Amino acid sequence: IFETYFGPYPFADEKYGHMEFAVNGAAMEHQTMSSMNSFGKFTIAHELAHQWFGDKITCGSWNEAWLNEGFATFGEYLIYEKNGMTPAEFLNHLQFHLNSITSLPGGSVYVNDSDLGKIPAVFSGRLTYQKGAFVLRMLKWILGDDDFYQMLREYVANPNFAYQYATTENFKNQLFISTGKNFTEFFNDWIYGEGYPTYTIKWNQPVANQNLHFLISQTQSHPSVGFFEMPLPVKVTGTNGEVANLVLNNTQNNQNFSELINFKVANISFNDDLQIIEKNSTVIYDPSLLKAESTQKQTVILYPNPVENEINFKGISRQTAYEIYNMEGVLIEKGNYHPSSSIKVSTLPTGIYLIKINEAVFKFQKY
Incomplete structure (x- = not known):
């Protein structure tokens, strides 16, 4: 699975092995040979993923430890999704991580210089591992699976980084080279910035089988980020069971959207598949929303x-x-x-x- 999505095993001319050692709860990858206290499937997955992210490409400084640990945790996600859990179990695991990530209002994935002497900060389970992995999941959501994994394979194969070192900026530049999209704002918000957004999504469909209107507002948990720009996953369900999955590109606060829906809407849900980091968001039916347009939409x-x-x-x-x-x-x-x-x-x-x-x-x- 890792070779399919990440590229060939980096040390195919040698081996990959496991060594058992008696330290509770501990595991550590080493090039071609990982040490672990037990052979659980997802421990093996995490340490094996490090052969690509940590051993073939090593983080260029401790500031960007997420390039090792966030990527290896994302490797766990890949195994959960493809060969380890039912969809419901996978969502429960993602929700556990999401609850951990948003349990505090601040903290950045990138380790600030002032925290480099603090091992719990460099190897923060909440930020370096979990939020780092979820940032990659959000990039996958934005790009789509095919483009995301193609970018990841190109990153792993890039001779500037392969069997050498990479920084967060190097990875951001790889995104631009591979996709043509500039992720500077995304990295400023999600890697260097702190916290998470909370959304209020108001909706109304003044006339059945016609335009569905949204008003989306956002608050941020930490002042380091003024606004999180993000395409939002919204699921629309009709009175007869119809389903439409929308992507609303939220680029500013209090933003209006209008989508043609050819059925009568019964319910709106948000982030059902946990594609993005958010907390305590609400979806509200607001019959007054764009009510003035209803007469026009009827005629x-x-x-x-x-x-x-x-x-x-x-x-x-x-x-x-x-x-x-x-x-x-x-x-x-x-x-x-x-x-x-x-x-x-x-x-x-x-x-x-x-x-x-x-x-x-x-x-x-x-x-």
């Missing part, structure tokens, strides 16, 4: 959706300006809609788009 209807050639609207009685955006928020077309005509979209590439008309925003699928 303005986009059809057909999905669409191949032409878009029309019910409830617009005069010529009205419209704008079409792609899902990155880029304006790609604008013009005027007249009730006696239609908006031609046949030349648009297949995909999902937003159209704004008469102060309403609709999502449509072009096929």
